[in-house]
Amino acid sequence: MKIGKLTDYGVLVLNHLARTGVNLQSTEEIATATGIPLPTARKVMRTLVDAGLVLARRGAKGGYRLGRSPAQIPLLAIVEAFEGKLTLTECSSTESDCEITEQCSLAGNWVGINQVLGMVLAGISLNDIRHPAGLQRLADSFKSSNEHIHLVSID
Amino acid sequence: MKIGKLTDYGVLVLNHLARTGVNLQSTEEIATATGIPLPTARKVMRTLVDAGLVLARRGAKGGYRLGRSPAQIPLLAIVEAFEGKLTLTECSSTESDCEITEQCSLAGNWVGINQVLGMVLAGISLNDIRHPAGLQRLADSFKSSNEHIHLVSID
DNA sequence: TGAAAGAATACCAAATTAGTATCCATTCTG
DNA sequence: CAGAATGGATACTAATTTGGTATTCTTTCA
Incomplete structure (x- = not known):
């Protein structure tokens, strides 16, 4: 990855x-x-x-x-410019060449994961990349929101 | 990606x-x-x-x-099992073969991004992957925490 | 009008990754 | 205890992707 x-x-x-x-x-x-x-x-x-x-x-x-201010350039846009729409697996891309999709009950389940990752990358701007201090605070802020996720996920 | x-x-x-x-x-x-x-x-x-x-x-x-219950298998562990420690760029990996590190003032700045991404993947369990419903709620929960990030990041 | 830029296309090389084959070590069962 | 059924380890090959390069065309300024 x-x-x-x-x-x-x-x-x-x-x-x-x-x-x-x-x-x-x-x-x-x-x-x-x-x-x-x-x-x-x-x-x-x-x-x-x-x-x-x-x-x-x-x-x-x-x-x-x-073309715009550094604060308005999300990392997601940069990544997708070079690598196309963010999809972690073949399954989740539109023209899935994945032959085993039939038996693979997980095919659709990646969509949510891609969404989450996309949101994270969308929340990081070129400015954040350039200023480590901001990044550190960003990471810290995630540590707390992560506990939130654990509460929400199904166990 | x-x-x-x-x-x-x-x-x-x-x-x-x-x-x-x-x-x-x-x-x-x-x-x-x-x-x-x-x-x-x-x-x-x-x-x-x-x-x-x-x-x-x-x-x-x-x-x-x-080896453990599906709820205790984070996606991060799966990814890192196959692909090694999560590092988006060469710069951020320990033995950086990146020749331009001298001039690249951004070398260290990826660390925070890797951390954030790692935390996200650590918050997604095999169970979440198997149950789309849980994933959807997970994605939604991120939408709100994302606003939090914007408040924290430097513009 | 010519020089200094960017735009577009096509091609080649190298690195990574997926996939395969072969042989070895362990454990159950009759 | 022997042999069959399984996982473990190693090495090799093939395919795909990605990075890098060369060439030619178009635009704009002086």
Whole structure:
């Protein structure tokens, strides 16, 4: 259960763009600043632009900048930009190629889990990623809400 | 962001063992019941046993059964049995092969995210996976705690 | 008009993961 | 005690996914 390298790269780029603000950054600047290989950086940028997280300006003096404020960029959006809709298993994806779906009574049960995970990732913003302090408090807040979950789940 | 097929198989097997209870199930029985290819099922069983989630009895009339009650088997344990400690990125794993760690100021910031995700998965039991109703209520409970997170996170 | 950017497409390489085969160790039963 | 039925361990192969690269086209500014 990992995110892809490209997704990770995406976060690095977004972090860099959050720091440089409104100043347009060329692919080359981004590549050197983040350590991402140049051709790969191109691919990353295209994905980010397609997802609407980053704005591009073409031509000479062109470049990239964030499409919204870091607080309004959820981790979920970044992950789904690179890896498609969040589904932990094949079963839960729409075009399930899973051959044993017949006998697998669990097929539908993953939906809820995906929802929960999605909500968690939706609650983490680029800002949270950039500021460890906020993350720590975020983790702590979960520790308490987790007890809540245990009360609710069926045993 | 998916779980591996083997992990998914693991859940299928655990589900089957939860249904069959104390009756020892042979690898072959498990394979036919779940639709998992026999040789692959062997591999899955070994992993589950190593993780302590399943008990094995060798020799004739041997087989497998759950090591604990379904309510005491968290999804986190299943995932980590097959995929190792939960780390979304290379950076956050202990032996980070990530070459750009120097320039990557985000290296440490994933720790908190991993923690949060780990807590969520720890809060979901095999029982929750088997009973969709419980999952739905679980998802709902998160919707409210998510607002809590937004209050806590830094914008 | 040419240089400096991004956009699009297609392709290749490498790493991971799934799947298989083989041989060994244990335990029950007659 | 022997043999059959089972799980354990190891090593190998194949397939898929993912990351990375190259090439060509389009847009915009000076």
